[in-house]
Amino acid sequence: MSRESPRSPAENAELALLLELAGTPKPGNVDRHRDLEELRFEQFLAGSVGSASGLRMAAAGAPLGRAFERSVAGMSRQSGGNTQFGCLLLLTPLVAAAAQDDLSPSGVERRCRATTVDDAVAFYRAFEHVDVAVGDPPEGADELDARRGAAAEPALRERNMTLWDVMELSADPPAGEPDTNGLEWVEGFPRTFTAADAVLADDGPVTDRTARCFLDMLAAEPDTLVATNHGADTAREVQQRAGKTLTAVRESGSLDPAEELAEAFVVEGINPGTTADRTAATLFVALERGLRV
Structure with a gap:
């Protein structure tokens, strides 16, 4: 599908990060109305601004791993630590495809x-x-624990594991819950493209569309970060609560029920960060396909 945006893919990726942040309310996440403790x-x-150099590398055709690492390095140059690691993992291949006018699942x-490796x-x-925040590696694969950083390089090279292979392992682990960001990578980003169509079909301010998009995706499946931090049962409970809130939002035509859930999640320490990652990816695709800001 041809591009329909006045901005470059890298500019749209940065804007998507900013719009994801501005969308309010996104229950459990930082937005323009609420901070988290840390x-x-x-x-x-x-x-968002710091990630721009890596996103430009992706648009220029740099290897995805190198562009991603650069974007994370730039993102890290603020005092809060990890703000958008998962967002950038999704945005990097999307930007690379969009820059070649090839932004489609295939x-x-x-x-x-x-x-590559x-x-x-x-x-x-x-x-x-x-x-x-990542889950423990599969049994017998401690050498592939992502928390080892560069120390995992010998194991990766010995196993000849590409980044696709790594994402495939996270998407279908031998035990534990699948990582929905990994699933997006290996399935052609189906959730992202479907959600982008919904954002484009929605109306009103983009920040309100963002909030509705986030709630819709949170109600659709358990959030990986919630499952990592609080367990699978809590992630499913959060999904159910989001579903009830989404129904209330649709029936009332107001985001007030989502505001109530947002306040509750902050108090409970529930942070559906993986859903926020996919929200940023969704906004990028929507911007590339003509979402006006």
């Missing part, structure tokens, strides 16, 4: 499948820039 609105603003999948090594190095 993460603040302005730190996400700085992270176009993005081609770029993800073409990744060097891309996987760069992905692991990115974990050295910020602390990222």
Whole structure:
């Protein structure tokens, strides 16, 4: 599908990060109305701007792993730590595809499948820039624990694991919950493209559309970060609560029920960050396809 945006793909990716942040309310996440205990609105603003050099590398055709690592390094240059690691993992291949006028499920999948062992090594190095909440590696694969950073390089090279292989393992682990960001990578970003169509079909301010998009995706499946931090049962409970809130939002035509859920999640320490990642990816696709701001 041809591009319909007046901005470059890298500019749209940065704008998508900023719009994701501005969307309010996004229950449990930083937005323009609420901070978290250790993460603040302005730190996400700085992270968005800092990621721009890596996003430009992706648009220029740099290897995905290297572009991602650069974007994370830039994002990390603020005082809050990890603000948008998962967002950038999704945006990097999307930007690369859009820059070649190939922003489609098959176009993005081609770029993800073409990744190399060097891309996987760069992905692991990115974990050295910020602390990222990840689950334990599969049994017998401690050497592939992402928290090892660059120390995992020998194991990656010995196993000849590309970045696609790493994402495939996270999407279908031998035990535990699948990572929905990994699923997006290996399935051609189906949730992202479907949600982008819904955002384009919606109306009203983009920040309100963002809030509705976030709630819709949170109600659709358990959030990986919630499952990592609080367990699978809590993630499913959060999904159910989001579903009830989404129904209330649709029936009332107001985002007030989502505001109530947002306040509750902040008090409970529930942070559906993986859903925020996909919201940023969704906004990028929508912007590329003509979403007006």
